[in-house]
Amino acid sequence: MVKTKKLQKNLGKGLLAGALEKPEVPDTIKFKKHFKKLVSVALSAVMVMGMSVTAFAAEPQTSEIEKTISANGYDFTVTEHTAPDYSVSRTYTKSMMTRSATTEDETRAMLLALGMNEDEINAIPADTLQDFANGKEVTVVTSYTKRNETANTTVGLPEETALTSAAALSEEQENYILENQQGIATCGEKPNNSTTAGVFEDSYMKITHSAINQGNGSYKFTVNATWLTMPFFRGYDSIGSCAMNGTVTPNTSSGKYWYTTKTYYLGKVTSTPSGNITITNKSNAVNGNWYGSAGIFNLPNDPGSSNGTTVLHTDLKAYYEYKGHVSKPKAESYFNTVGTYSHATVGISFSPSISIDTTGTASASIGLSLFADKDVRNAEREIHYRP
Structure with missing residues (x-):
């Protein structure tokens, strides 16, 4: 220590002394303490930023993206939007040249690219298919939902989750019926908690609007x-x-539904299609600045089991359409549109009417005018109208 002080005195350089000996001078101590505080603050900021990024990444993507989708040999550049309820909408804008030259094959390919499947496309009447071909812009929104009757809840699901879960439930239901017919199981012993053979309380639906x-x-x-x-x-x-902010053009609405009848006998299953059944009970409705149209029909009842035979009606599909106009055709605007399926969950002795409800989870929904005891599924999208 003495040698070090002599060296410091002879050289007259405090910095060299600091380099040769371990003890710290007060200024160095202050600097190190300040540096530690800066590091601590920086690390805290990084942690907060990391937490914020994680929370954001977990939220559903709601921004619009542009992508090119190929279908049946055709390419379509569409704008895609995914909502928090996992519904997906795609918009395709066409030029005048594209509209005039669109063939039926290309129109079907376009609808596939926009999210429809073959069954939905085949349900579209020929004149409406031509409207799709000639349209300036086409928007299709697809929604998958699950309903639990016991909990009285309806939730949106991603497509893959909904299709996988629905297929598994359908298989479980069919196996339950076949086992019950052979005396292996009795009603209510399966996890459906039902006293009716093959009836499960959960239900899944797809809506394309x-x-x-x-x-x-x-x-x-x-x-x-x-x-x-x-x-x-x-x-x-x-x-x-x-x-x-639109209208319903009179005498432009039409609808239909169809289903499959499955007959279970001696461990075998036969399927019979119903064919198209026209929806004749149609009504238009108005609520404030909302206008729409819908049709009412009865779901086919299952007759149950008799003499070793069980009959179930499954795979029911429905279709509806109408024409209308925006209230100000010369002005650029935005408006919401909602496709709705409404299902009564209790028996009623009267034929319900159609009304538009603006108090639900969607901006509005059109369907059975029941105050309660109904299951409502929606597919909603905001449309940007350009003259």
């Missing part, structure tokens, strides 16, 4: 609905759609 900008403020709206698993109760149902 489209808006076709036909030019000059004219729109055609379509909605497809598919019971991926049939509901517990069979009564009145309705299908239709509504839109803001």
